[in-house]
Amino acid sequence: MLTDDELSALRLLLFRRGMRPGASLEELEKVCTEPVEKVLAGLNEKVGDLGLEIVTIEESDEFLSEGRRRAFIRSKAPLHREELKLCGWDRRSLAALAVAASYLVSRGGRAKEIELVNVLKSKNISARRIDRMVEAGYLARTEGMISLSWRSLAEIDQDELKRLFLAAKPRTKPAKEPG
Amino acid sequence: MTEQADALRRGIETCKRALSGELLPHQVNAWELWRALSEASDRLSGPEEYLLYATLLRLIVGVARLQCRWLRYEADELFIDADMAREKIHSLSLRTLRSIFAKSFHPLVEMERMTLKALDAGRKHWEELSGRPFQEFAAPEAFATYGRGSEVELQVVTEVRFEELLDEMMQEFLSMGGGSDLPYEAFISKRGSASFPEMVTRSYLASFLVSQRRLSLRGEGRALVLSGATAEPGATQSVAVILRQRRQGAHADR
Numbered sequence: 001m002l003t004d005d006e007l008s009a010l011r012l013l014l015f016r017r018g019m020r021p022g023a024s025l026e027e028l029e030k031v032c033t034e035p036v037e038k039v040l041a042g043l044n045e046k047v048g049d050l051g052l053e054i055v056t057i058e059e060s061d062e063f064l065s066e067g068r069r070r071a072f073i074r075s076k077a078p079l080h081r082e083e084l085k086l087c088g089w090d091r092r093s094l095a096a097l098a099v100a101a102s103y104l105v106s107r108g109g110r111a112k113e114i115e116l117v118n119v120l121k122s123k124n125i126s127a128r129r130i131d132r133m134v135e136a137g138y139l140a141r142t143e144g145m146i147s148l149s150w151r152s153l154a155e156i157d158q159d160e161l162k163r164l165f166l167a168a169k170p171r172t173k174p175a176k177e178p179g
Numbered sequence: 180m181t182e183q184a185d186a187l188r189r190g191i192e193t194c195k196r197a198l199s200g201e202l203l204p205h206q207v208n209a210w211e212l213w214r215a216l217s218e219a220s221d222r223l224s225g226p227e228e229y230l231l232y233a234t235l236l237r238l239i240v241g242v243a244r245l246q247c248r249w250l251r252y253e254a255d256e257l258f259i260d261a262d263m264a265r266e267k268i269h270s271l272s273l274r275t276l277r278s279i280f281a282k283s284f285h286p287l288v289e290m291e292r293m294t295l296k297a298l299d300a301g302r303k304h305w306e307e308l309s310g311r312p313f314q315e316f317a318a319p320e321a322f323a324t325y326g327r328g329s330e331v332e333l334q335v336v337t338e339v340r341f342e343e344l345l346d347e348m349m350q351e352f353l354s355m356g357g358g359s360d361l362p363y364e365a366f367i368s369k370r371g372s373a374s375f376p377e378m379v380t381r382s383y384l385a386s387f388l389v390s391q392r393r394l395s396l397r398g399e400g401r402a403l404v405l406s407g408a409t410a411e412p413g414a415t416q417s418v419a420v421i422l423r424q425r426r427q428g429a430h431a432d433r
Contacts, residue, residue: 076285078281143199
């Protein structure tokens with residue numbers, strides 16, 4: 001059973017504010033009578049049974065401030081290909097995000113926009129996809145630079161992506177048999 | 180313009196170049212800038228120099244933070260050089276990139292409305308995945324779809340008295356804020372006192388009041404604000420398609 005604090009926190013985490021789900025720890029503190037960390041730990045255990053987990057990220061688009069910490073609920077395990085389709089991801093959008101995320105993650109989270117545009121173009125992906133990813137909160141754009149934004153930080157396991165990216169090997173075409 | 184102000188400005192420019200990515204973080208000599216700042220601290224005169232001093236101080240902190248991150252990033256065993264990253268992406272097929280990305284992708288969970296089509300697709304997927312039938316109460320056949328105006332034909336509002344609920348809610352809005360603007364969240368959650376099911380019901384009813392133009396909804400920063408609309412009630416209305424679960428068993432609504 002969820003405690004009152006956990007229920008309040010769950011509501012805040014699931015409902016969107018504008019386009020953003022999740023809640024900042026300050027907001028959660030306002031509705032919880034117990035320490036937020038304790039409430040989130042308890043809730044995390046309970047939503048874990050549903051295959052979900054709570055993650056917190058530091059919300060900061062620049063390097064000048066510490067930023068606020070924001071908590072989200074996300075799927076504990078990556079989704080199957082079929083599930084991704086059902087969640088509304090078409091192949092092209094997923095490919096664009098995969099290329100952009102792989103490049104930015106391997107560059108430490110930020111790179112010049114023109115570099116990313118060139119990388120996308122090399123894979124025949126339109127640079128306009130960047131605008132859509134910025135709107136969706138996956139990327140942030142500041143003065144010619146593109147960086148991973150709040151949604152990417154919450155949804156992408158960066159270490160795992162880097163590991164897989166480094167380990168991936170290009171598929172080689174089988175050599176034609178003579179004759 | 181004093182020499183000191185010039186030095187501070189030069190420091191600010193250097194920091195900005197590093198923060199915008201024009202310079203790599205380790206190309207900035209933060210200690211040198213810090214020394215210039217310390218020397219200037221005793222001889223500041225006038226508000227402009229104080230402003231430059233504070234700006235440079237803030238930017239040096241930013242650069243130091245960036246250098247710290249950069250150091251950690253370069254020391255990482257998974258560090259990838261830019262050319263290597265580009266080359267790797269170039270050599271991998273989109274299919275491979277999609278596949279490795281999907282393995283590290285954990286989508287966020289957020290409240291979303293669902294269409295019948297998506298629900299049906301989800302049901303089929305569930306059945307394939309689990310080999311078990313979807314729970315009967317959640318099957319699309321158990322839902323009735325209706326739009327505004329068709330409630331009577333479908334006989335789903337005889338007990339609910341939909342219009343009355345809307346009127347009650349409108350009255351509540353007027354009494355809560357005296358007709359002035361109210362934050363959307365505060366209204367649907369009754370300033371935090373509403374239970375979760377009640378909040379869902381209230382947000383659902385509020386969406387009808389907005390579509391009827393009795394209330395208007397606008398964004399202010401990150402918040403949504405409800406206000407009384409000036410349009411006459413009953414003016415052009417959008418058609419909302421909503422789902423209503425038909426009650427089963429002892430609570431049958433038949």
